[in-house]
Amino acid sequence: MTGSSASVFSGLTPQAPDGLLALIGAYRSDLRPGKLDLGVGVYRDALGRTPVFAAVKAAERLLVEGQDTKAYLGAEGDVGYLEALRQLVFGARAQAGVFGVQTPGGTGALRLAAELLAAGRPAARLFVGAPTWPNHEQIFEAAGVTLATYDYFDAASQTVRFEAMMDALATAAPGDAVLLQGACHNPTGADLTKDQWRIVADLVAERGLFPIIDLAYQGLGRGLEDDALGMRLILEAAPEALVAYSCDKNFGLYRERTGALFAVCDQPQRLSKAGSNILALARANWSMPPDHGAAVVRIILSDSDLTTMWTTELETMRQRLVDVRAALANHCPDLVALKDQNGLFACLPLTPHQVGRFRDDHAVYLASSGRINLAGLTVEAVPDFIRAYQTLRQPLSG
DSSP, X not given: OOOGGGOTGGGSOOOOOOHHHHXXXXXXXXXXXXXXXXXXXXXXXXXXXXXXXHHHHHHHHXXXXXXXXXXXXXXXOOHHHHHHHHHHHXXXXXXXXXXXXXXXXXXXXXXXXXXXXXXXOTTOEEEEEESOOHHHHHHHHXXXXXXXXXXXXXXXXXXXXXXXXXXXXXTOOTTOEEEEEOSSOTTTOOOOXXXXXXXXXXXXXXXXXXXXXXXXXXXXXXXXXXXXXXXHHHHHHOSEEEEEEEOTTTSOOGGGXXXXXXXXXXXXXXXXHHHHHXXXXXXXXXXXXXXXXXXXXXXXXXXXXXXXXXXXXXXXXXXXXXXXXXXHHHHOGGGGGGGGOOSSEXXXXXXXXXXXXXXXXXXXXXXXXXXXXXXXXXXXTHHHHHHHHHHHHHHHHO
């Protein structure tokens, strides 16, 4: 049949291309020397590489030598991986009321969280900060979750709009959910302070809110323990919660898509019910998770020497980001707040027009929102970057 009336494809609405993918293509085709890619959200070292961790390479060798089957793992995934990850994520609470399932990256974990929320409380609203990682909204909306937003960040002052956030959350009804980024906020780099986390935890408990915590960058902010602090304060206050976790960044396993979803509950029967539903959703989405990345993480976290090698490499990455932040703050008074922010990203007060001029006039590529990936800079490149930035900002201050 050739008639369009019978075509499924003809009934589809064309979708706008992903802006980040377009940015990647434009950067690759730019032949100017000294061009900078500050758009793609992966770690890069001072030479512009996204290297494979030495600890990962060592674990992969052990895996190749010792793995004797490629049989399915089961819907839950690599149990040893989940056990090792529990200790890293939850610390002392690791064995108390936690159910985990392996997922394809943190994105897979968020998708399961979205579907579980939609199934368990269809009328609930999910409060999401503005700005947030753009895919957050797409994932939860695709699962049928109703979104409500709260103002999170003021780019001009580079500060968290904490009062606005709390005012918005004060309107949430019991059973509504709130999405919180545990550390290294994407796209702003601006995290809550310890005192602010406590205030949020008190409000979650007082209003009976359901927290969903996205912890995608543990260890890249202030260290492994400090980056889990806010999440743990929330879990102390909330009777139940979901934690979406990614190993893609802190183990450098981007293309291996290595994540986990953890359900936390202080009532065993409820936790068991949640676990059975999570496994059913995982089975419907991808049936069985991929093996390689999780096996690598399990081997690293189960071997003290490899764990030490990994944490040393992770600290080197973290310190490089700290150094770039300090250099930006030292060269530009308007960006001094970046020194106290965390992780890969910062969100500069630039309009889409200024972002376009940054690309056209200076060969600097970044997202139209003004988000930059700090790992795309070196300390040596900061002065030139700041001169271009200040040139673009002059019309706004003149």
